[in-house]
Amino acid sequence: MELIYGHPKSLKPIQTKYCPGCGHGVIHRIIAEVIDEMGVQERSIITNPVGCSIWSDLYFDFDSVQPAHGRTPAASTGIKRMLPDHLVICYQGDGDLAAIGTAEIIHAANRGEKFTTIFVNNAIYGMTGGQMAPTTLIGQKATTAPYGRDPGEAGMGYPIQVCELLATLGGTKYLARGSVNNAANIRKTKQYIKKAFEAQLRGEGFTMVEVLSACPTNWGMQPVQAEEWLEGNMIPFYKLGEIKNTLAGSEGGTASSSTNGGAK
Amino acid sequence: MAEEKRLMKGNEAIAEAAIRAGCSAYFGYPITPQNELTAYMAKHMLDKKRVFIQAESEVSAINMVYGAAAAGARTMTSSSSPGISLKQEGISYACGADLPCVVVNVARSGPGLGGISPGQADYFQSTRGGGHGDYFHIVLAPKSVQEAADLTYKAFELADQWRMPVMILADGLIGQMMEGVIFQPAIDPASLPRKPWATGHQADTHREINHISSIHLVPAELEASVRARFKRYDQIKAVESRYEEVNVDKAELIMVGYGTSARVALGAMELARKQGIEVGLFRPITLWPFPDKRLGELAAKGKRFLSVEMSMGQMIEDVKLAVNGKAEVSFYGRCGGMIPTEEEVLAEIRRILKK
Numbered sequence: 001m002e003l004i005y006g007h008p009k010s011l012k013p014i015q016t017k018y019c020p021g022c023g024h025g026v027i028h029r030i031i032a033e034v035i036d037e038m039g040v041q042e043r044s045i046i047t048n049p050v051g052c053s054i055w056s057d058l059y060f061d062f063d064s065v066q067p068a069h070g071r072t073p074a075a076s077t078g079i080k081r082m083l084p085d086h087l088v089i090c091y092q093g094d095g096d097l098a099a100i101g102t103a104e105i106i107h108a109a110n111r112g113e114k115f116t117t118i119f120v121n122n123a124i125y126g127m128t129g130g131q132m133a134p135t136t137l138i139g140q141k142a143t144t145a146p147y148g149r150d151p152g153e154a155g156m157g158y159p160i161q162v163c164e165l166l167a168t169l170g171g172t173k174y175l176a177r178g179s180v181n182n183a184a185n186i187r188k189t190k191q192y193i194k195k196a197f198e199a200q201l202r203g204e205g206f207t208m209v210e211v212l213s214a215c216p217t218n219w220g221m222q223p224v225q226a227e228e229w230l231e232g233n234m235i236p237f238y239k240l241g242e243i244k245n246t247l248a249g250s251e252g253g254t255a256s257s258s259t260n261g262g263a264k
Numbered sequence: 265m266a267e268e269k270r271l272m273k274g275n276e277a278i279a280e281a282a283i284r285a286g287c288s289a290y291f292g293y294p295i296t297p298q299n300e301l302t303a304y305m306a307k308h309m310l311d312k313k314r315v316f317i318q319a320e321s322e323v324s325a326i327n328m329v330y331g332a333a334a335a336g337a338r339t340m341t342s343s344s345s346p347g348i349s350l351k352q353e354g355i356s357y358a359c360g361a362d363l364p365c366v367v368v369n370v371a372r373s374g375p376g377l378g379g380i381s382p383g384q385a386d387y388f389q390s391t392r393g394g395g396h397g398d399y400f401h402i403v404l405a406p407k408s409v410q411e412a413a414d415l416t417y418k419a420f421e422l423a424d425q426w427r428m429p430v431m432i433l434a435d436g437l438i439g440q441m442m443e444g445v446i447f448q449p450a451i452d453p454a455s456l457p458r459k460p461w462a463t464g465h466q467a468d469t470h471r472e473i474n475h476i477s478s479i480h481l482v483p484a485e486l487e488a489s490v491r492a493r494f495k496r497y498d499q500i501k502a503v504e505s506r507y508e509e510v511n512v513d514k515a516e517l518i519m520v521g522y523g524t525s526a527r528v529a530l531g532a533m534e535l536a537r538k539q540g541i542e543v544g545l546f547r548p549i550t551l552w553p554f555p556d557k558r559l560g561e562l563a564a565k566g567k568r569f570l571s572v573e574m575s576m577g578q579m580i581e582d583v584k585l586a587v588n589g590k591a592e593v594s595f596y597g598r599c600g601g602m603i604p605t606e607e608e609v610l611a612e613i614r615r616i617l618k619k
Contacts, residue, residue: 042466042467042470043466043467045335045463045464047331054479057475057477061473062466062473063463063464063466063473063474063475064463064473064474064475064476064477065330065331065334065463065475065476065477066361066475066476066477066478066479067327067330067331067357068327068330068353068354068357071323071324071327071330071354074319074323074324074325074327074328074330074331075327075328075330075331075334076331077317077324077328077331078289078291078327078328078329078330078331078332078333078334078335078337078339079331079332079334079335079463079464080331081289081315081317081328081331081332082288082289082315082331082332082335082336082337082464083335083463083464083465086464103320103321103323103324104320104323104324104327106320107319107320107324111317
């Protein structure tokens with residue numbers, strides 16, 4: 001009998017420490033499914049960030065490297081340059097990628113480093129207990145934005161749309177934004193991840209999939225309510241889809257403007 | 265076949281020796297006075313189809329080193345004092361994750377932006393574990409271009425052997441000056457043995473998965489891991505301490521100096537001899553582990569010491585710890601990029617010995 005659906009080989013059969021309703025577990029699973037489908041479990045390496053997903057090395061059943069907070073893309077650069085035929089996954093949260101590690105992600109993307117970043121955007125700091133993230137929406141409350149994010153008088157800045165920001169860089173070849181708030185979006189996100197991983201192994205350039213993900217604990221919501229909040233508030237601002245696709249054989253370009261920076 | 269003697273800058277000699285030692289990935293960021301090293305690596309690593317990246321910052325460079333080391337490569341970064349401060353986070357992580365790599369500090373004078381002239385004020389930072397946490401790493405201090413090259417080979421060997429970052433602490437004078445140098449034969453990186461703990465190539469052996477990490481959230485586990493590392497430090501102290509002695513048996517006073525200061529001290533020793541004063545030089549080559557055992561033996565013989573440094577007095581603390589109250593220890597230093605002259609050091613020797 002053929003097994004149609006089971007636990008992915010690349011994910012250990014153990015319960016995660018993630019909170020009820022957290023998106024990391026689902027995101028881990030679809031990454032593991034794609035790795036199984038591509039048959040690259042023994043050629044995969046994940047760099048797990050500082051943040052809730054620092055635990056990911058407990059769950060993925062392949063090699064891992066744990067760098068300093070925000071330095072994940074620099075470490076992934078070192079790994080991928082030494083092991084170009086391996087699948088290197090740079091797993092980052094919004095604090096890791098869009099705050100403390102902004103320089104690292106921009107320059108890794110601009111160099112066209114051939115690893116794939118999985119950018120989990122839940123608009124809040126999870127592990128440290130609900131502080132404002134670079135992607136926290138205007139008006140959204142956090143322990144460090146107790147009256148809501150206020151870009152005006154309080155000078156808290158604006159939520160950063162990372163895919164759109166990176167789309168201007170010549171080194172980026174595939175930037176997509178998915179969400180794990182419902183089954184349809186999970187399936188689409190998995191397709192984006194597969195496309196990015198395949199492009200990575202073809203050596204095309206920098207690839208990233210941003211994934212909108214709920215954090216019921218720090219949003220102060222029940223899991224179901226959190227998914228509704230994500231759909232009603234995050235998706236309208238963080239538009240889903242392929243933000244930039246200049247992979248070989250694709251006809252797409254970029255939703256915003258794109259420059260290649262160099263003479264052809 | 266014997267290698268020809270070549271006239272080279274210290275910075276370039278370190279770079280060439282690193283390439284010959286099998287360094288397969290170099291990551292750097294421009295900073296004076298070590299720029300020739302990065303430029304040499306750019307040309308020669310790219311020529312050899314090895315990895316060279318000019319990183320966006322020193323912080324990124326050391327973390328690229330962290331990644332390349334995690335993938336099993338011989339890897340290196342270089343910088344100068346302010347840049348080395350930025351790398352300390354990464355060095356702490358590499359020590360915590362037991363990753364071998366080589367970090368070169370062609371030191372200048374501080375604090376802050378300070379100046380670009382040679383300095384030895386990074387001694388504390390280099391030898392005390394300059395980042396957060398309980399750790400040490402090997403520190404090698406060359407006094408010449410030849411020794412800079414020789415210690416670069418040694419640094420890669422020691423890093424792999426003891427699974428830790430090894431720092432070469434030179435200064436702007438060692439980096440910028442030209443001297444004759446003979447290189448050892450080149451090692452092909454592909455001929456180096458695979459590291460069984462590193463990530464990658466799992467498909468070749470179907471081994472268990474490997475994790476490279478410095479995290480231990482259970483205090484008892486972290487304590488055990490730190491204690492295990494300190495046991496390794498004890499082994500390193502027992503076998504890796506290196507030093508050079510000149511005229512210590514006859515000497516009424518032994519100068520202690522490393523790198524550029526040791527060169528000045530040697531000159532002062534010659535001047536003193538012409539005036540009938542016998543002084544000696546004890547030159548630590550490993551600043552960590554500090555050669556304290558031998559210094560303690562000399563103290564027990566009734567010698568007195570003069571620590572000569574390009575700082576306000578940092579290594580002198582290790583000298584005092586080594587002699588443990590058994591001998592008098594004096595200090596002479598210049599700072600801010602000033603290099604002590606042989607005459608100044610001689611005057612201090614005469615003042616101490618009342619001659």
